[in-house]
């Protein structure tokens with residue numbers, strides 16, 4: 001696709017384990033064989049259980065995490081084969097990132113003005129006077145009164161701090177913003193304000209937004225497309241309005257069924273056993289050890305992506321040997337999974 005802002009091709013991130021030491025062959029498989037395209041203007045939600053690789057994917061997309069293998073392309077160019085100065089420029093202007101906790105993401109010793117000027121100074125944007133104008137413009141864009149320009153992060157509320165972090169992410173006019181759990185460290189009362197601000201900025205500035213969250217309801221509400229991850233793998237990409245009832249991967253259906261209030265009234269689809277270790281993921285499909293549909297084929301190899309439904313093309317794709325039937329009800333899935341759980345336990 002020529003209009004891609006960012007494209008991952010067979011991208012892997014492995015980390016050395018803390019206990020493993022330099023000669024150890026143990027690796028955490030934080031991201032495995034990710035293929036993903038982010039197009040201009042779209043909102044992509046990323047969901048999955050803790051430790052499944054959501055933050056790693058986010059960092060790879062904004063160029064702050066180098067993949068172990070595979071490629072990351074910004075505007076069709078391989079980011080990690082660019083000369084370092086060019087890469088820094090591409091990363092600085094290509095994508096902005098908003099982190100979970102603004103109190104740790106912002107330098108506590110710098111004023112709001114300095115925090116927002118910093119990227120403009122580093123990338124030598126305009127004259128000093130123009131940079132000051134831009135700082136004021138950024139503050140107004142995110143709804144921060146000018147009087148806070150000389151404040152330190154510690155003197156601001158949590159919501160104001162996150163507004164500063166959002167303004168900083170926007171400083172260089174990126175076309176993509178990646179928000180990693182942008183509201184989870186905030187009081188419930190300001191969460192909606194920050195989410196609405198992000199949606200408003202997305203519309204006004206024509207941004208693409210990648211939104212990582214445990215809050216599945218919010219992801220569904222905010223996104224055009226939802227990506228489900230499991231143990232470092234992207235296992236499904238579905239249009240947000242199909243994700244509840246037409247997801248084809250058993251894990252996506254199980255994850256959404258376990259969200260309180262979302263599928264009322266429905267029991268969660270029961271899964272067997274714990275999430276396996278990311279150091280030694282199962283062979284084949286990583287979800288097979290907990291999946292009620294798994295068989296020997298699932299242990300033998302990871303299936304390729306398959307397209308689903310009438311929105312075939314970019315719309316809906318999944319990786320599963322034994323997908324849920326298109327449109328199959330959650331009630332049927334609960335019964336199927338429960339029957340398998342009983343068999344396994346017996």
Ligand SMILES: Nc1ncnc2c1ncn2[C@@H]1O[C@H](COP(=O)(O)OP(=O)(O)OP(=O)(O)O)[C@@H](O)[C@H]1O
Pocket residue numbers: 015016017018028029030048049050051052053054055056057278
């Ligand atoms: N620097 C690191 N060194 C070693 N392991 C790491 C490192 N960063 C992440 N991991 C591991 O990689 C895996 C994926 O981590 P990641 O933070 O991307 O998951 P996540 O889905 O964002 O989790 P959470 O929802 O809890 O934030 C986890 O097993 C994590 O422990």
